Amino acid sequence: MSVKKVFLPEREIPRQWYNIQADMPTPLQPALHPQTQKPVGPDDLLPIFPLNLIEQEVSTARWIDIPEEVLEKLLIWRPTPLQRASALEKYLQTPAKIYFKNEGVSPAGSHKPNTAIPQVYYNKVAGTKRLTTETGAGQWGCALGLGCTLFGLECKVYMVRVSYEQKPYRRLMMKTWGAECIPSPSRETEFGRKMLAKDPQTSGSLGMAIGEAVEEAVTSDDTKYSLGSVLNHVMLHQTIVGLEAQKQLKMVGEYPDVLIGCVGGGSNFAGLSFPFIRDKIHGRELQVVAVESTACPTLTRGPFAYDFGDTAAKTPLLPMFTLGHNFLPRSIHAGGLRYHGMSPLISQLTLDRLIESRAYNQLQAYAAGVLFAQTEGLVCAPETNHAIAAVIEEAKKAKEEGKEKTILFNLSGHGLLDLPGYDAYLNGKLEEYILSEEEIRESLKDLESFPRPMI
């Protein structure tokens, strides 16, 4: 019988994160201050983030110790199993072997607690009493709520009003963990009140919610803000996924030929792939595929440019692939893939041809997700389904070429709180959503006055 699941013993859990900034062929270009357009320094970021996380953000040390207190919490569900999709392989009659890391087993149901927990820990050490953040569908709000309850910090989550009203379950998870979750825009911040004065009926947006969460952090001494993707320290914390996978694959004598993950801001993909990309930089042959939605095709169709990280235009300018900070993607069910930009680390590695990218529409993604559910039994997050669409394409290609490839993908989360998307798909109510060139050109106009990064 071939292996179905590989469990890494708890004592083998990685004790350091891997920082790809130590090995990148081209170093990152600096983030720029939005007004002066000079590289930002720690002082610019201190009102928002604690110094220890700012230090991690710019560190070029290859290995960074995971604090014992963080490991203790990660052990609640880590190491996550490495599983083999043997029934899917059989259905596809492919010679490819398909493995995946199951990040859906975390308490919040996705990979996001891998960074929420260390972020809360470093804030606690730095004296922060309270964290604020924004959330769309609620995955990040849940992860931060979990982290805060485990370390005894207060947590306030500004949730986009329309999601707050339409998607009660994650907000109830946050409340169960003791987090305060309020619909945004709210009356609790100046920015929120301004938005409500403009349009009392507004359904809110991620940009508005970020504006409120950042305002609250900046205007109170013991409160900081926390971000769930995009930034370097977030990618760093997620590398525990790939480091575990390397050990687990070694236990069964495997090494992947193809790595696949879906990308919103890039964190689950970075977490799985960066430790393997280190091998690729040192000569190993490996295909690394980032998968996005055709409704938000940042890597496949956006330019590499300096742009704001947020819609409120308050963050530093980041060098990244982007569709423009005012880009508003159609409301696809894969809410986590609706980010206009891309992690600067993933962007630079894409420029250096260490990562390739691909996009699928949501009909293709759900078709893949339903096939996965009907063969392997697991109902995946709509974001993850995009990765599975690429996995199936690669497995079919292996069949055509008669090659026995090993594919590894990141199952970034389960879909048990995202069933309305499946309902819409199964009832034929989903649309493809493919952007026109015109729409992209229009939203990129805002970037014309910004400095240009080197390519």
Ligand SMILES: *Cc1c(COP(=O)(O)O)cnc(C)c1O
């Ligand atoms: C948030 C989320 C994503 C997208 O975010 P990344 O930072 O790109 O990983 C993907 N899958 C799931 C399940 C998510 O919750």
